[in-house]
Amino acid sequence: MIFPIGLEDGAVHRVPWINILIAAATIGVFVYSSTRGGGAELERGINDVVEYWQERPYLELPPAFSKRYLPDGVVTLAREAKQAAERAGQVPKPSVVELEQEQLEELSRRAMTLQRANLFDRWALVPAKGFAQLGLLAHLFLHSGLLHLLGNLFFLYLVGPFLEDIWGRPFFLVFYLAGGVVAGLAQAGLDGASTVPIVGASGAIAACMGAFAFRFATRKVRFFYWFLFVLVGTFSLPAWLWAGIWFAREVAAFKLVGADAGVAFMAHIGGFVFGLFAAVLVRLARLETDVLQPGLARQRGEWQQHPGVARALELRGRGDTAAARQSLEKVLRDDPANVDAGLGLFDLRQQAGDHAGASRVVGGVVQALLGKNAADGLAAIAEQAGEQLDPSTWRPAVAWRAAQTWLAGHPRLARRCLEAAASDPGLAGKALVQAAELSLERLRNPEEGRALAERALALTLPAELKGRAQA
Numbered sequence: 001m002i003f004p005i006g007l008e009d010g011a012v013h014r015v016p017w018i019n020i021l022i023a024a025a026t027i028g029v030f031v032y033s034s035t036r037g038g039g040a041e042l043e044r045g046i047n048d049v050v051e052y053w054q055e056r057p058y059l060e061l062p063p064a065f066s067k068r069y070l071p072d073g074v075v076t077l078a079r080e081a082k083q084a085a086e087r088a089g090q091v092p093k094p095s096v097v098e099l100e101q102e103q104l105e106e107l108s109r110r111a112m113t114l115q116r117a118n119l120f121d122r123w124a125l126v127p128a129k130g131f132a133q134l135g136l137l138a139h140l141f142l143h144s145g146l147l148h149l150l151g152n153l154f155f156l157y158l159v160g161p162f163l164e165d166i167w168g169r170p171f172f173l174v175f176y177l178a179g180g181v182v183a184g185l186a187q188a189g190l191d192g193a194s195t196v197p198i199v200g201a202s203g204a205i206a207a208c209m210g211a212f213a214f215r216f217a218t219r220k221v222r223f224f225y226w227f228l229f230v231l232v233g234t235f236s237l238p239a240w241l242w243a244g245i246w247f248a249r250e251v252a253a254f255k256l257v258g259a260d261a262g263v264a265f266m267a268h269i270g271g272f273v274f275g276l277f278a279a280v281l282v283r284l285a286r287l288e289t290d291v292l293q294p295g296l297a298r299q300r301g302e303w304q305q306h307p308g309v310a311r312a313l314e315l316r317g318r319g320d321t322a323a324a325r326q327s328l329e330k331v332l333r334d335d336p337a338n339v340d341a342g343l344g345l346f347d348l349r350q351q352a353g354d355h356a357g358a359s360r361v362v363g364g365v366v367q368a369l370l371g372k373n374a375a376d377g378l379a380a381i382a383e384q385a386g387e388q389l390d391p392s393t394w395r396p397a398v399a400w401r402a403a404q405t406w407l408a409g410h411p412r413l414a415r416r417c418l419e420a421a422a423s424d425p426g427l428a429g430k431a432l433v434q435a436a437e438l439s440l441e442r443l444r445n446p447e448e449g450r451a452l453a454e455r456a457l458a459l460t461l462p463a464e465l466k467g468r469a470q471a
Contacts, residue, residue, distance in 0.1 A: 001226055004158060008220040008236060008411070008442070013379055016161035018169045022176065023153050026201060029141045030149050033120075045111035052104055057081035058091045059101050065108040068195050124197030127188035135198075140180040142199035152201045158221070159212040160205070166215070166383065167282070167292050175278060179207025179271050186270025203267035206250075210275025213243030214283075218387055236444060247272050289343065289384065309340045321348055332361070337368035339377045346385055356393050363394035370401050378405050386413040396424035400431060411442040422455075432456035433468050 046069055053061055060082065085091060092100075124142055125135035143149040164172040183203020188194070212219075217240040226232040237245075247269070254265035282288050290313060308331035315324040325348050331341035342365030349358035362385055369377045381389075386406075391399045391413075403417035418435035422428040433456045439449035456469040 002223055004221050004242065005224045005234070006222050007158065007162075007239075008222060008444075012161050012165040013376065014165065016164045018164050018173050018176070019156060019160040022160075022201075023156065026141050026143070026149065026153065030143050030146075033142065045107070049104065049107045049111055052107055056100055056104070058085040058097065059104050062105050062108040064112060068112070120197045120199060124199045125184045125188060126197050127190075127192050127194040131185075136181050136184055137177060139184055139197075139199050140177070140201045140204050143201070144199055148200060152205055155205050156201070156208065159208045162216060162219075163208055163211055166288060171292055175211070175275075176204050176208065179274050179278070180204030182274040183207060183264075183267040183271030187264045187267035190266055198264060198267070200264065200267075202264065203271035206268040206271030207275030207278070209243050209246065210272040210277075211279035212275075213240050214276055214279040234444075243272075289347075308334070309338070309344065312341075312344055316344075316348075321351075324348065332364065336364055337372055337374060337377065339365060339369070339380050341365075343381065343384055350388065355388075356390060358388075359390040359393040362389060363391070363398060366394070366402050367398045370398065370405070375405065378402070379409065382406050382410040382413055386410055389413065389416070391417040391420035392423070394420060396421045396427055396431075400424075400427050403431075403434075407438070411438055415439060415443065419452075429456055429459050429461045429465050432459075433461075433465050436469065 049061075049065060053059055091097060120142060123135055123138040125139035126133070129135065143152065160172075160176070163175070167175065180201065180203050183206060184198060187198050187203070217238065219239045220236040221239055221242045222234055222236050224234050250265050250268045250272070253263070254269060257265075282292075308327045312324040312327040312331070315321075315327060325345060328341045328345040328348070331338050332345065335341070342362050345361045346358045349355075349361060362381060366378065366381060369381075391402070394402075394417075399417040400421035403414040403421060406414040406417065415435050415438050418431045418438070421431040422435070424431075432452050436449045436452035436456060439445045439452060443449075453469045457466070461469060
Protein backbone atom coordinates (compact mmCIF):
# COMPACT_ATOMS: atom_id res chain seq x y z
CA MET A 1 0.00 0.00 0.00
CA ILE A 2 1.33 3.41 -1.00
CA PHE A 3 -0.38 6.77 -0.48
CA PRO A 4 0.65 10.43 -0.20
CA ILE A 5 0.79 11.96 3.28
CA GLY A 6 1.85 15.56 2.61
CA LEU A 7 4.39 17.91 1.10
CA GLU A 8 7.88 18.92 2.00
CA ASP A 9 8.25 22.71 2.15
CA GLY A 10 4.54 22.67 3.01
CA ALA A 11 4.10 26.16 4.48
CA VAL A 12 1.51 28.69 3.29
CA HIS A 13 1.59 32.37 4.17
CA ARG A 14 -2.03 32.88 5.19
CA VAL A 15 -5.09 30.90 6.20
CA PRO A 16 -6.62 29.18 3.12
CA TRP A 17 -10.16 30.30 3.84
CA ILE A 18 -11.60 29.30 0.46
CA ASN A 19 -10.34 25.72 0.88
CA ILE A 20 -11.72 25.66 4.41
CA LEU A 21 -15.12 26.96 3.26
CA ILE A 22 -15.24 24.47 0.37
CA ALA A 23 -14.49 21.62 2.77
CA ALA A 24 -17.02 22.89 5.32
CA ALA A 25 -19.76 23.27 2.70
CA THR A 26 -19.04 19.81 1.31
CA ILE A 27 -19.13 18.20 4.75
CA GLY A 28 -22.30 20.10 5.64
CA VAL A 29 -24.09 18.93 2.48
CA PHE A 30 -22.95 15.35 3.13
CA VAL A 31 -24.26 15.39 6.72
CA TYR A 32 -27.55 16.91 5.56
CA SER A 33 -28.00 14.37 2.74
CA SER A 34 -27.11 11.50 5.09
CA THR A 35 -29.57 12.50 7.78
CA ARG A 36 -32.35 13.04 5.26
CA GLY A 37 -32.41 9.33 4.50
CA GLY A 38 -34.41 8.64 1.35
CA GLY A 39 -31.60 6.86 -0.46
CA ALA A 40 -32.33 3.46 1.06
CA GLU A 41 -36.07 4.00 0.76
CA LEU A 42 -35.69 4.91 -2.90
CA GLU A 43 -33.64 1.77 -3.52
CA ARG A 44 -36.31 -0.37 -1.88
CA GLY A 45 -38.98 1.32 -4.01
CA ILE A 46 -37.09 0.53 -7.22
CA ASN A 47 -36.53 -3.08 -6.11
CA ASP A 48 -40.24 -3.46 -5.35
CA VAL A 49 -41.10 -2.53 -8.94
CA VAL A 50 -38.49 -4.85 -10.46
CA GLU A 51 -39.40 -7.81 -8.23
CA TYR A 52 -43.13 -7.40 -8.86
CA TRP A 53 -42.53 -7.29 -12.60
CA GLN A 54 -40.13 -10.30 -12.56
CA GLU A 55 -42.89 -12.40 -10.98
CA ARG A 56 -45.32 -11.22 -13.69
CA PRO A 57 -43.27 -10.81 -16.90
CA TYR A 58 -46.46 -10.49 -18.96
CA LEU A 59 -47.02 -7.00 -17.52
CA GLU A 60 -45.83 -3.83 -19.29
CA LEU A 61 -43.15 -1.90 -17.42
CA PRO A 62 -44.10 1.83 -17.33
CA PRO A 63 -41.91 3.63 -19.94
CA ALA A 64 -40.97 6.46 -17.54
CA PHE A 65 -39.65 3.94 -15.01
CA SER A 66 -37.76 1.74 -17.48
CA LYS A 67 -36.16 4.77 -19.17
CA ARG A 68 -35.03 6.19 -15.82
CA TYR A 69 -33.74 3.04 -14.14
CA LEU A 70 -33.18 0.25 -16.62
CA PRO A 71 -30.48 -0.04 -19.31
CA ASP A 72 -31.64 -0.53 -22.91
CA GLY A 73 -30.63 -4.19 -22.81
CA VAL A 74 -32.89 -4.90 -19.84
CA VAL A 75 -35.80 -3.12 -21.52
CA THR A 76 -35.34 -5.35 -24.58
CA LEU A 77 -35.28 -8.43 -22.32
CA ALA A 78 -38.50 -7.21 -20.68
CA ARG A 79 -40.28 -7.12 -24.04
CA GLU A 80 -38.98 -10.60 -24.90
CA ALA A 81 -40.09 -11.95 -21.50
CA LYS A 82 -43.57 -10.52 -22.04
CA GLN A 83 -43.82 -12.15 -25.47
CA ALA A 84 -42.53 -15.49 -24.12
CA ALA A 85 -45.08 -15.45 -21.29
CA GLU A 86 -47.90 -14.78 -23.77
CA ARG A 87 -46.73 -17.62 -26.05
CA ALA A 88 -46.51 -20.01 -23.11
CA GLY A 89 -50.04 -19.19 -22.01
CA GLN A 90 -48.89 -17.89 -18.64
CA VAL A 91 -51.06 -14.77 -18.82
CA PRO A 92 -54.00 -14.71 -16.34
CA LYS A 93 -57.47 -13.48 -17.14
CA PRO A 94 -57.68 -9.89 -18.49
CA SER A 95 -59.35 -8.66 -15.31
CA VAL A 96 -56.45 -10.00 -13.22
CA VAL A 97 -53.90 -8.55 -15.63
CA GLU A 98 -55.61 -5.17 -15.41
CA LEU A 99 -55.44 -5.15 -11.61
CA GLU A 100 -51.81 -6.29 -11.57
CA GLN A 101 -50.87 -3.69 -14.18
CA GLU A 102 -52.43 -0.98 -12.00
CA GLN A 103 -50.43 -2.26 -9.02
CA LEU A 104 -47.17 -2.21 -11.04
CA GLU A 105 -47.87 1.34 -12.17
CA GLU A 106 -48.64 2.40 -8.59
CA LEU A 107 -45.33 0.94 -7.40
CA SER A 108 -43.59 2.73 -10.26
CA ARG A 109 -45.25 6.06 -9.38
CA ARG A 110 -44.16 5.66 -5.76
CA ALA A 111 -40.53 5.05 -6.80
CA MET A 112 -40.58 8.08 -9.11
CA THR A 113 -41.99 10.25 -6.30
CA LEU A 114 -39.20 9.14 -3.98
CA GLN A 115 -36.71 9.89 -6.73
CA ARG A 116 -37.99 13.45 -7.15
CA ALA A 117 -37.62 13.98 -3.38
CA ASN A 118 -34.08 12.61 -3.43
CA LEU A 119 -31.29 15.21 -3.02
CA PHE A 120 -29.10 13.63 -5.70
CA ASP A 121 -31.91 13.68 -8.24
CA ARG A 122 -32.45 17.42 -7.73
CA TRP A 123 -28.88 18.63 -7.43
CA ALA A 124 -26.60 16.08 -9.09
CA LEU A 125 -25.31 16.58 -12.63
CA VAL A 126 -27.60 14.51 -14.86
CA PRO A 127 -26.43 14.53 -18.52
CA ALA A 128 -29.96 14.06 -19.87
CA LYS A 129 -31.01 17.41 -18.34
CA GLY A 130 -28.71 19.30 -20.70
CA PHE A 131 -26.45 22.25 -19.96
CA ALA A 132 -29.00 24.52 -18.24
CA GLN A 133 -28.97 22.85 -14.83
CA LEU A 134 -27.74 23.85 -11.39
CA GLY A 135 -26.17 20.41 -11.13
CA LEU A 136 -23.17 21.71 -13.10
CA LEU A 137 -22.02 23.43 -9.90
CA ALA A 138 -24.07 21.71 -7.19
CA HIS A 139 -22.68 18.24 -7.98
CA LEU A 140 -19.28 19.37 -6.65
CA PHE A 141 -20.69 19.37 -3.11
CA LEU A 142 -22.47 16.00 -3.24
CA HIS A 143 -20.77 12.71 -2.34
CA SER A 144 -22.03 9.17 -2.45
CA GLY A 145 -20.34 7.96 0.73
CA LEU A 146 -17.97 8.81 3.57
CA LEU A 147 -14.87 7.34 1.88
CA HIS A 148 -15.71 9.23 -1.32
CA LEU A 149 -15.90 12.46 0.70
CA LEU A 150 -12.75 11.91 2.79
CA GLY A 151 -10.66 10.90 -0.21
CA ASN A 152 -11.58 14.04 -2.12
CA LEU A 153 -11.03 16.34 0.84
CA PHE A 154 -7.60 14.81 1.51
CA PHE A 155 -6.42 15.47 -2.04
CA LEU A 156 -7.83 19.00 -1.83
CA TYR A 157 -5.80 19.49 1.36
CA LEU A 158 -2.64 18.33 -0.43
CA VAL A 159 -2.76 20.89 -3.24
CA GLY A 160 -5.57 23.45 -2.81
CA PRO A 161 -4.11 25.69 -0.07
CA PHE A 162 -0.91 26.29 -2.06
CA LEU A 163 -2.79 27.45 -5.16
CA GLU A 164 -4.98 29.72 -3.04
CA ASP A 165 -1.85 31.08 -1.37
CA ILE A 166 -0.16 32.20 -4.60
CA TRP A 167 -3.24 33.07 -6.70
CA GLY A 168 -5.42 34.66 -4.05
CA ARG A 169 -8.86 33.70 -2.84
CA PRO A 170 -11.11 35.14 -5.58
CA PHE A 171 -9.06 33.72 -8.45
CA PHE A 172 -8.71 30.32 -6.79
CA LEU A 173 -12.45 30.09 -6.14
CA VAL A 174 -13.26 30.88 -9.78
CA PHE A 175 -10.61 28.40 -10.94
CA TYR A 176 -11.93 25.64 -8.65
CA LEU A 177 -15.55 26.04 -9.75
CA ALA A 178 -14.60 26.34 -13.42
CA GLY A 179 -12.48 23.20 -13.16
CA GLY A 180 -15.41 21.33 -11.64
CA VAL A 181 -17.79 22.49 -14.38
CA VAL A 182 -15.37 21.51 -17.16
CA ALA A 183 -14.74 18.12 -15.52
CA GLY A 184 -18.49 17.51 -15.16
CA LEU A 185 -19.08 18.38 -18.80
CA ALA A 186 -16.29 16.01 -19.85
CA GLN A 187 -17.96 13.16 -17.96
CA ALA A 188 -21.47 14.07 -19.13
CA GLY A 189 -20.26 14.28 -22.74
CA LEU A 190 -19.69 10.52 -22.81
CA ASP A 191 -23.45 9.92 -22.93
CA GLY A 192 -25.67 12.97 -23.19
CA ALA A 193 -28.82 10.85 -22.80
CA SER A 194 -27.71 9.26 -19.53
CA THR A 195 -29.91 9.72 -16.47
CA VAL A 196 -27.26 8.44 -14.06
CA PRO A 197 -26.36 11.26 -11.61
CA ILE A 198 -22.77 12.50 -11.47
CA VAL A 199 -21.61 13.64 -8.03
CA GLY A 200 -18.35 14.51 -6.29
CA ALA A 201 -15.63 17.15 -6.17
CA SER A 202 -12.97 14.93 -7.72
CA GLY A 203 -13.11 16.72 -11.10
CA ALA A 204 -12.44 20.12 -9.51
CA ILE A 205 -9.69 18.62 -7.34
CA ALA A 206 -8.17 16.99 -10.42
CA ALA A 207 -8.01 20.51 -11.92
CA CYS A 208 -6.12 21.63 -8.81
CA MET A 209 -3.72 18.70 -9.23
CA GLY A 210 -3.07 19.61 -12.87
CA ALA A 211 -2.33 23.23 -11.93
CA PHE A 212 -0.18 22.16 -8.97
CA ALA A 213 1.84 19.77 -11.14
CA PHE A 214 2.89 22.69 -13.33
CA ARG A 215 3.15 25.56 -10.84
CA PHE A 216 4.89 23.54 -8.09
CA ALA A 217 6.56 20.97 -10.34
CA THR A 218 9.66 20.49 -8.17
CA ARG A 219 7.91 20.41 -4.79
CA LYS A 220 8.38 17.03 -3.14
CA VAL A 221 5.32 14.95 -2.24
CA ARG A 222 5.92 12.59 0.65
CA PHE A 223 4.51 9.04 0.52
CA PHE A 224 3.97 6.40 3.17
CA TYR A 225 4.24 2.72 2.22
CA TRP A 226 3.90 -0.64 3.87
CA PHE A 227 4.03 -4.22 2.66
CA LEU A 228 2.70 -7.04 4.83
CA PHE A 229 3.41 -4.79 7.85
CA VAL A 230 7.10 -5.63 7.43
CA LEU A 231 8.42 -3.08 4.93
CA VAL A 232 7.29 0.28 6.30
CA GLY A 233 8.66 3.71 5.47
CA THR A 234 8.39 6.90 3.47
CA PHE A 235 9.81 8.28 0.23
CA SER A 236 9.40 11.42 -1.86
CA LEU A 237 8.60 12.22 -5.49
CA PRO A 238 8.53 15.58 -7.28
CA ALA A 239 5.01 16.91 -7.77
CA TRP A 240 5.15 16.65 -11.57
CA LEU A 241 5.99 12.94 -11.40
CA TRP A 242 3.35 12.20 -8.74
CA ALA A 243 0.64 13.99 -10.70
CA GLY A 244 1.82 12.46 -13.98
CA ILE A 245 1.60 8.93 -12.57
CA TRP A 246 -1.87 9.65 -11.19
CA PHE A 247 -3.05 11.05 -14.53
CA ALA A 248 -1.63 8.09 -16.48
CA ARG A 249 -3.43 5.72 -14.12
CA GLU A 250 -6.75 7.50 -14.69
CA VAL A 251 -6.31 7.36 -18.49
CA ALA A 252 -5.41 3.65 -18.33
CA ALA A 253 -8.41 2.91 -16.11
CA PHE A 254 -10.74 4.71 -18.50
CA LYS A 255 -9.31 2.77 -21.44
CA LEU A 256 -9.80 -0.53 -19.61
CA VAL A 257 -13.25 -0.12 -18.09
CA GLY A 258 -14.76 2.83 -19.97
CA ALA A 259 -17.59 4.91 -18.56
CA ASP A 260 -19.50 2.11 -16.81
CA ALA A 261 -17.22 1.54 -13.82
CA GLY A 262 -19.07 3.77 -11.37
CA VAL A 263 -16.00 6.08 -11.23
CA ALA A 264 -15.92 9.35 -13.18
CA PHE A 265 -12.58 8.76 -14.86
CA MET A 266 -13.32 11.19 -17.69
CA ALA A 267 -14.13 13.92 -15.12
CA HIS A 268 -10.70 13.33 -13.59
CA ILE A 269 -9.01 13.46 -16.98
CA GLY A 270 -10.91 16.54 -18.14
CA GLY A 271 -10.35 18.37 -14.85
CA PHE A 272 -6.61 17.63 -14.79
CA VAL A 273 -6.10 18.83 -18.38
CA PHE A 274 -8.10 22.00 -17.65
CA GLY A 275 -6.01 22.74 -14.54
CA LEU A 276 -2.73 22.12 -16.34
CA PHE A 277 -3.61 24.44 -19.24
CA ALA A 278 -4.97 27.08 -16.85
CA ALA A 279 -1.67 27.14 -14.95
CA VAL A 280 0.28 27.39 -18.22
CA LEU A 281 -1.89 30.32 -19.34
CA VAL A 282 -1.42 32.06 -15.98
CA ARG A 283 2.35 31.75 -16.49
CA LEU A 284 2.33 32.85 -20.15
CA ALA A 285 0.05 35.82 -19.46
CA ARG A 286 2.12 36.74 -16.37
CA LEU A 287 -1.11 36.94 -14.38
CA GLU A 288 0.55 35.72 -11.21
CA THR A 289 3.55 38.04 -11.27
CA ASP A 290 1.85 41.11 -12.75
CA VAL A 291 -1.71 40.93 -11.36
CA LEU A 292 -2.37 38.29 -8.70
CA GLN A 293 0.70 38.64 -6.47
CA PRO A 294 0.69 42.47 -6.52
CA GLY A 295 -3.02 42.37 -5.72
CA LEU A 296 -2.38 40.15 -2.70
CA ALA A 297 0.31 42.49 -1.46
CA ARG A 298 -2.01 45.49 -1.78
CA GLN A 299 -4.65 43.66 0.29
CA ARG A 300 -2.08 43.22 3.05
CA GLY A 301 -1.18 46.90 2.85
CA GLU A 302 2.45 46.06 2.04
CA TRP A 303 2.78 46.98 -1.58
CA GLN A 304 2.59 50.00 -3.79
CA GLN A 305 3.73 49.69 -7.35
CA HIS A 306 6.57 52.03 -8.18
CA PRO A 307 5.80 54.04 -11.33
CA GLY A 308 9.04 52.75 -12.80
CA VAL A 309 7.82 49.15 -12.45
CA ALA A 310 4.57 49.99 -14.24
CA ARG A 311 6.62 51.70 -16.95
CA ALA A 312 8.87 48.64 -17.27
CA LEU A 313 5.86 46.33 -17.65
CA GLU A 314 4.51 48.56 -20.41
CA LEU A 315 7.87 48.64 -22.20
CA ARG A 316 8.27 44.89 -21.91
CA GLY A 317 4.80 44.38 -23.32
CA ARG A 318 5.87 46.37 -26.37
CA GLY A 319 9.01 44.24 -26.72
CA ASP A 320 11.50 46.93 -25.62
CA THR A 321 13.35 44.83 -23.05
CA ALA A 322 16.42 47.10 -22.94
CA ALA A 323 14.36 50.11 -21.86
CA ALA A 324 12.39 47.94 -19.44
CA ARG A 325 15.64 46.78 -17.86
CA GLN A 326 16.86 50.36 -17.46
CA SER A 327 13.57 51.37 -15.83
CA LEU A 328 13.80 48.51 -13.31
CA GLU A 329 17.45 49.27 -12.53
CA LYS A 330 16.47 52.87 -11.74
CA VAL A 331 13.71 51.63 -9.41
CA LEU A 332 16.24 49.50 -7.51
CA ARG A 333 18.60 52.44 -7.17
CA ASP A 334 15.74 54.40 -5.57
CA ASP A 335 14.33 51.47 -3.59
CA PRO A 336 16.75 48.51 -3.18
CA ALA A 337 14.05 46.47 -1.38
CA ASN A 338 11.50 46.67 -4.21
CA VAL A 339 10.55 43.02 -4.74
CA ASP A 340 8.67 43.61 -8.00
CA ALA A 341 11.59 45.43 -9.58
CA GLY A 342 14.05 42.80 -8.39
CA LEU A 343 12.00 39.89 -9.70
CA GLY A 344 11.26 41.70 -12.96
CA LEU A 345 14.96 42.37 -13.56
CA PHE A 346 15.79 38.82 -12.48
CA ASP A 347 13.39 37.50 -15.13
CA LEU A 348 14.82 39.75 -17.85
CA ARG A 349 18.40 38.73 -17.11
CA GLN A 350 17.44 35.07 -16.94
CA GLN A 351 15.88 35.33 -20.40
CA ALA A 352 19.07 36.98 -21.67
CA GLY A 353 21.14 34.07 -20.32
CA ASP A 354 22.81 36.11 -17.56
CA HIS A 355 21.98 33.69 -14.76
CA ALA A 356 24.70 34.86 -12.38
CA GLY A 357 23.74 38.49 -12.90
CA ALA A 358 20.08 37.64 -12.32
CA SER A 359 20.89 36.04 -8.96
CA ARG A 360 23.13 38.97 -7.96
CA VAL A 361 20.21 41.36 -8.55
CA VAL A 362 17.98 39.33 -6.25
CA GLY A 363 20.82 39.10 -3.70
CA GLY A 364 20.81 42.88 -3.44
CA VAL A 365 17.04 42.91 -2.89
CA VAL A 366 17.34 40.13 -0.28
CA GLN A 367 20.00 42.13 1.59
CA ALA A 368 17.72 45.19 1.65
CA LEU A 369 14.72 43.12 2.79
CA LEU A 370 16.74 41.52 5.57
CA GLY A 371 17.62 44.99 6.79
CA LYS A 372 13.90 45.77 7.03
CA ASN A 373 12.88 42.36 8.43
CA ALA A 374 10.40 42.17 5.52
CA ALA A 375 9.37 38.51 5.86
CA ASP A 376 6.63 38.65 3.20
CA GLY A 377 8.99 40.08 0.59
CA LEU A 378 11.54 37.37 1.32
CA ALA A 379 8.82 34.72 1.08
CA ALA A 380 7.71 36.10 -2.29
CA ILE A 381 11.26 35.90 -3.64
CA ALA A 382 11.67 32.32 -2.42
CA GLU A 383 8.34 31.29 -3.92
CA GLN A 384 8.74 32.95 -7.31
CA ALA A 385 12.48 32.64 -7.96
CA GLY A 386 13.78 30.17 -5.38
CA GLU A 387 14.41 27.22 -7.68
CA GLN A 388 16.53 29.34 -10.05
CA LEU A 389 18.50 31.37 -7.52
CA ASP A 390 22.26 30.88 -7.10
CA PRO A 391 23.15 32.15 -3.60
CA SER A 392 26.86 31.64 -4.30
CA THR A 393 26.75 35.02 -6.11
CA TRP A 394 25.74 36.75 -2.84
CA ARG A 395 27.83 37.95 0.06
CA PRO A 396 28.22 35.00 2.49
CA ALA A 397 26.72 36.99 5.37
CA VAL A 398 23.62 37.73 3.27
CA ALA A 399 23.32 34.06 2.29
CA TRP A 400 23.60 33.06 5.99
CA ARG A 401 20.89 35.45 7.16
CA ALA A 402 18.61 34.52 4.25
CA ALA A 403 19.01 30.84 5.11
CA GLN A 404 17.75 31.46 8.66
CA THR A 405 14.67 33.13 7.20
CA TRP A 406 13.92 30.32 4.76
CA LEU A 407 14.67 27.32 7.00
CA ALA A 408 11.04 26.62 7.88
CA GLY A 409 9.26 27.18 4.58
CA HIS A 410 11.93 26.65 1.92
CA PRO A 411 14.54 24.18 3.21
CA ARG A 412 16.08 23.43 -0.22
CA LEU A 413 16.80 27.09 -0.88
CA ALA A 414 18.00 27.48 2.72
CA ARG A 415 20.45 24.60 2.26
CA ARG A 416 21.89 26.20 -0.89
CA CYS A 417 22.25 29.48 1.01
CA LEU A 418 24.11 27.72 3.82
CA GLU A 419 26.53 26.13 1.36
CA ALA A 420 27.11 29.59 -0.14
CA ALA A 421 27.70 31.06 3.33
CA ALA A 422 30.35 28.38 3.94
CA SER A 423 32.69 30.23 1.56
CA ASP A 424 33.38 32.62 4.48
CA PRO A 425 35.84 30.95 6.90
CA GLY A 426 34.11 32.63 9.81
CA LEU A 427 30.75 31.11 8.88
CA ALA A 428 31.88 27.84 7.30
CA GLY A 429 31.67 25.58 10.35
CA LYS A 430 28.19 26.47 11.56
CA ALA A 431 26.85 26.84 8.00
CA LEU A 432 28.03 23.36 6.97
CA VAL A 433 26.76 21.70 10.17
CA GLN A 434 23.36 23.36 9.84
CA ALA A 435 23.20 22.39 6.14
CA ALA A 436 24.06 18.78 7.04
CA GLU A 437 21.31 18.67 9.68
CA LEU A 438 18.85 20.20 7.23
CA SER A 439 19.68 17.60 4.58
CA LEU A 440 19.17 14.76 7.05
CA GLU A 441 16.14 15.94 9.00
CA ARG A 442 14.08 17.92 6.48
CA LEU A 443 15.28 16.85 3.03
CA ARG A 444 15.83 13.17 3.86
CA ASN A 445 19.10 13.00 1.94
CA PRO A 446 21.61 11.10 4.11
CA GLU A 447 24.36 10.98 1.47
CA GLU A 448 24.33 14.74 1.06
CA GLY A 449 24.08 15.25 4.82
CA ARG A 450 27.09 13.01 5.42
CA ALA A 451 29.17 14.81 2.81
CA LEU A 452 28.39 18.19 4.36
CA ALA A 453 29.19 16.91 7.85
CA GLU A 454 32.53 15.54 6.62
CA ARG A 455 33.36 18.93 5.10
CA ALA A 456 32.60 20.52 8.45
CA LEU A 457 34.77 18.02 10.34
CA ALA A 458 37.70 18.88 8.08
CA LEU A 459 37.65 22.36 9.71
CA THR A 460 38.70 23.41 13.17
CA LEU A 461 35.37 23.48 15.01
CA PRO A 462 34.30 24.46 18.51
CA ALA A 463 33.39 21.44 20.66
CA GLU A 464 29.64 21.97 20.33
CA LEU A 465 29.71 22.16 16.52
CA LYS A 466 32.11 19.24 16.29
CA GLY A 467 29.77 17.08 18.35
CA ARG A 468 26.85 17.97 16.10
CA ALA A 469 28.91 17.20 12.97
CA GLN A 470 30.05 13.85 14.36
CA ALA A 471 26.48 12.97 15.31
